[in-house]
Structure formats: C-alpha cells, structure tokens
Amino acid sequence: MIKPDDDPYKKHDKEIMEELRRSDMVFQRTVLTLPNEKEAVKLVEEHAGQNFDRAYAAEREDLTLEIQELEAQAKHAAERLRESERLERKTDSYLTVPEVRKTGTSSKVPFSQWDLKDRLVFVLSLTGLLFLLPAASFNVFSAVMAQGIPTFLDHPWLAVGVSFLLPSGSLAIHSLGDLLHNDRARHRYMLSTLSITAVVLVAWVMLFSISFPLGAGAVDFETLGQQSSTSSTSGAFTFSQLFGELMAAASLFLVLGHVLRRYTSDTTIQKPDMTRIMQENKMHRVLCEAAQKRSRGPSARMAQIAAMRSCYITEQVALFLALRRRFDESNPLIN
Numbered sequence: 001m002i003k004p005d006d007d008p009y010k011k012h013d014k015e016i017m018e019e020l021r022r023s024d025m026v027f028q029r030t031v032l033t034l035p036n037e038k039e040a041v042k043l044v045e046e047h048a049g050q051n052f053d054r055a056y057a058a059e060r061e062d063l064t065l066e067i068q069e070l071e072a073q074a075k076h077a078a079e080r081l082r083e084s085e086r087l088e089r090k091t092d093s094y095l096t097v098p099e100v101r102k103t104g105t106s107s108k109v110p111f112s113q114w115d116l117k118d119r120l121v122f123v124l125s126l127t128g129l130l131f132l133l134p135a136a137s138f139n140v141f142s143a144v145m146a147q148g149i150p151t152f153l154d155h156p157w158l159a160v161g162v163s164f165l166l167p168s169g170s171l172a173i174h175s176l177g178d179l180l181h182n183d184r185a186r187h188r189y190m191l192s193t194l195s196i197t198a199v200v201l202v203a204w205v206m207l208f209s210i211s212f213p214l215g216a217g218a219v220d221f222e223t224l225g226q227q228s229s230t231s232s233t234s235g236a237f238t239f240s241q242l243f244g245e246l247m248a249a250a251s252l253f254l255v256l257g258h259v260l261r262r263y264t265s266d267t268t269i270q271k272p273d274m275t276r277i278m279q280e281n282k283m284h285r286v287l288c289e290a291a292q293k294r295s296r297g298p299s300a301r302m303a304q305i306a307a308m309r310s311c312y313i314t315e316q317v318a319l320f321l322a323l324r325r326r327f328d329e330s331n332p333l334i335n
Contacts, residue, residue, distance in 0.1 A: 059305070060302065064302070074294075077284060077287045077288035077290075077291045084284045114263055118259050118262065118263075125256050126256060144163070169246055170247075173193065193250055194254070200243050
C-alpha cells in the first residue's frame, strides 16, 4: 500500500494535474455560454476524461504490459508451487529402518534373553511353517499330477513350478503387512489375516469331517482301489485345503514377524527424496511470493490512476458548475 508521504509519483502527478487543469479551464470557458447546461456538463466530463487519458495513456499501457507479464510469472510460480506441494503430500516423509542404520549401533535382544512364552511361540511357529510350506507344495503337486494332463506328465518340473506358487503367495501376503506405515495398521492387518485363517480352517474341518468321517465302519479292501463317485464337496474341500494352507502359512509368517519386532529395535529416518522435495517446495514458495510482490506495485499504480481519473472528472464537473452559477448570476440578460 502506497502512503501519501511515500508516493514516488506525487511530484510527477502534481505537474500533470496542473497542466490538465489549465487545459480544461480553457475548454470550460469555451462551453460556459452553451444554453443547455446538461449538455455542457456532459462535454466537460468527456473532455476531462479524454484529457486525463491522453496524459496517462503511455504510462497505463506500460503498466498493463508489465502487469500481464508479472501475473504470468506469478501464475507459473504458483502452479509449480502447487505441484511441489501435491508431490510432498503424496510422498511419505519418514522411512522405518533398523536402528543400526541411523545410530550405527543395534539394541537387538539375544534369543536367550527372550521371554519364555515368546521363545515357545517363535519356535513352534517356525516349526509349523517349515512343515506347512513343503506340505502345501506337495499337495498342489499331487493335485496337478492326479489330473493326468499329458503336459505335466511329460514335464513334471512344470508341476513343481506350479506347486511353488502357494508358499510364495503366503510370503507375499505376509510382506503386505510390512509395507504398512504404523503399528496400528499392522495390528489390524494381522488380526484380519488371523480371522480369515480361522474361518477357513473351520470350514476345512467341516468339509474334512464330511469327506473323511471317523468311525464310518471297516475298510472294504475289495473296493479300495476303485474310483468312487465324485463327491459334491470335493471341490470345496480342495479349495478350503489349499486356501487354508495359504492363510495358515501367512499367519505364521505374521506371528514370527510380530515376535521379532518385540526384540528388534526399529527407527524412522527422513526419506532423502523428502529433503529434496522440501527444498524445492521452499524455493517455489519464495519465487511465488516474490512474483506476487513485484506485481503489487504496478497493480497499485493502475488502481491509483483509475481513482485519480474519477476524482479529476468529478473535480472538473464541480468546477464548471461553480463557474456556470457565477456566470448566470453575473449575466444581465438572465437577471
């Protein structure tokens, strides 16, 4: 905001206004004798505006071009700033890493100092995982080979490759939990996985009971090798078997990771990308503020000229009306 005492255009405007008043005074005396007062006032108003525009036309044109250029620069800087801020919001600020990466030391607790319960859970989960993963692969392998598809019969290694998918999937499901950013989200993910595992295992128990009932009678060795009729539950049982193995292995992975996190210290560090983004964000903000600040001066001057024009026209109209009243009062023909 330009204060009157600090106005750098004060002397310049004063000289122009004096010249404009002298010019308009001559014109007002010319139209002073017009009989139609309203028409005379309109002419004075138009002449004052045109006279003012003639004096400030060059400056206003320069200011218009300067404002357009500065506004384009400010708009470009604002767009770059918005892009930088949007990138900053999408980028994670911190990264969870082992404590040794940040401090150079590790406070990992030896296995011998773990709580007895955690040691038992860890050993049992690891043992179950070591048995479950090969068993799941064998089940997939046997299911594929039992179909008698020539491709798999001629190339058994293809069936072996297919059987690796299930244990790999369990590891992938477990890895999803490690990608979560906070303990609360990981805890919810672990509870959800364990709940799904429990539901699938209950379904598997029900289907297993239907397919292999205990105490169903003596085994008929005469029909032992014969293929029985396809059960309506065979597909569901196979699905529950494989899906149960998949989720059980993923759950065991999660339990192992949960126990390990208790005795392995993690910490957070600022991501290197975030440091660069914050520096660019700061630079774009400075450039945007500077461009906006530079555009304020010309914009304020344009507003000042517009206000001066309105005031000048009003002043000339008021002056003409005063001259007209004195002229009418001193005119003997009217009196």
